Amino acid sequence: MKEDFLHYLWKYKKFDTLNLKTYNNEELTIINVGQYLELAGPDFFNAQVIIEDQKWAGNIEIHLKSSDWYLHHHEKDKAYENVILHVVWEHDTEIFNQNNSEVPVLVLKSYVSEEIIKNYKTLIVPKSWIFCEKEIKNIDGFSFINWQERLFFERLERKSKPIYDFLALTNNDWEAVMFCFLAKNFGLNTNGNSFLELAQSIPFTIIRKESFEVENLEALLFGNAGLLDVEKEDNYFKDLKFRYFYLLHKYQFDKVHVEPVQFFKHRPDNFPTIRLSQLANLYHKHQNLFSKIIALKTVKDIYDFLLVTVAPYWQSHYQFDKESPYKLKKTAHSFVDLLIINTIIPIQFAYAKKRGEAISEDLIALLNEIKPERNSIIDKFSSFGIYAGNAFETQSLLQLKNEYCNKNRCLDCVVGMELLKGN
Structure with missing residues (x-):
């Protein structure tokens, strides 16, 4: 008890x-x-x-x-x-x-009653993964759908907190905040923190001013990421390094040492060189990127908007001095899906909340268009008969597992309360 x-x-x-x-x-x-x-x-x-x-x-x-x-x-x-x-x-x-x-x-x-005590004891008996793994599939569908909505917006509330923190640090510059969080998610899990530090290390006013010349953006990103610290014979490398030190002198800001980026365990298309080049091209292609993204309402519009490739050099390279077969290396839909889930929707939510606007249904509709995420948590729920058909449902299940199941909060969970009723 x-x-x-x-x-x-x-x-x-x-x-x-x-x-x-x-x-x-x-x-x-x-x-x-x-x-x-x-x-x-x-x-x-x-x-x-x-x-x-x-x-x-x-x-x-x-x-x-x-x-x-x-x-x-x-x-x-x-x-x-x-x-x-x-x-x-x-x-x-x-x-x-x-x-x-x-x-x-x-x-x-x-x-x-003895019945509710029995149901409680059944619920809290340790299982291999979650307490209700044998019963969760029997929960009333209407109750579970409503619970998923609550879970989804709880997750959005949690994701929006660092956005508000960054907003305070940037003097309410939403464009600068968008740059930081896009950079973080361009780095994926392995390089996310490094890319976030990198974005913070370059004043966004400089990104704005240099966005008309994509090589300068690459020089700033590669330089502060430490990718230009060595000496190489490659002419493109030398050009970026020259530009980098010129820009440091021009804007009188010191190089900031960020957490080293990682190549290990990445597929070549996710190498930091490729993702940084795509990020530079995105900001070269779209000035005032935040104000444009915030207005996008469909997944197709976002796919089209975020479709960028790499600088010509990177079409035949993954690393400096190592030529590879030609490949366009554009942002794939699966990658953009991650940006929508982890950057665009949280920022749209935070921005609307700050303005007192209600866009809940729009955000759910957007995620309903995106394929379900694939990871061990979603696969495990599937084995218990809880199948996710889209990204809205996978985000809800991730919130359920991380914030309720892992913390034994069965009595705060609709699933747990339904099971206590004996349904």
Whole structure:
């Protein structure tokens, strides 16, 4: 038995509320269970109960055992002076507050059905991956769809927080913020942090000014990424290095050492040289990129907009001094899908929220057009009969696994609450 189960029982009144009596045999009526705080202090704030015809307003504290009151030193804490009822699973001692007044006790165990206890024990039995892996496919479809929407927007809220942080750092320059987060996701998982540091290391005012000459953008990105630190005979390398030091002198800014970029374990088309060249070409192709992207509403429009290739040199190279067979190396739809999921939609969401606009349905519609992501989490859900048909559903499942299943938050989850009902 865990305390969060008792919180669930009290919050949703999942017990016999008609014939309640305190441990001292006083008649008890619940008018309002109070507000669940999940903060320091009593568990439920501003509750109302009637005990023996006397109405009380105050806070509710919940423990597995009455003695936990003393174990947590509540008798010395002023925050617990206004507790009007102590709800416990087992009563093992009388308790008193700071004023030495006995606090009424409700022993919840006496009023909870055997069925809900059985369902709870079934739910929390450890499984190989998630607690509900055998039952999740049986959840009511309508409830699960609504839960997916909530999960999706929870995930967006989490993704938007660093966007707001960067917005504060850039003096509300959305174009600069877009550049940082596009750069991060051009780096994928392996080079994401390096590319983000790289984008932050170059004042975006310089990116704006130099965007008309793509070689200068490449020089800035490759230079600050440390890819021009060595000496090579390659003429294109020498040209970028010359441009880089010229730009450092021109704008009087110092080279910043960022986390080294990685080539290892990448397919050649994802080498940092290729992705940085594509990023430079994107900003050469589109000035005021944020204001244009924010207006795009369909996946096709975004595919067309983000279709860029590399500088001519990189069509026959993956690294300096190493020629390879010619290949155009344009941004593939699968790569753009990742940019939509991890950059464009979070920024569109954050921007709309900042302006007080409602675009929830538009974002869901956009992700419904994108193929489902493929990873171990989505594959595992599929093995339990939960199949994702698009990126909206995969994003929701990732939020479910990472923020609920991994943290054992079954009683905050619609799936867990449905299973407790015995459906």
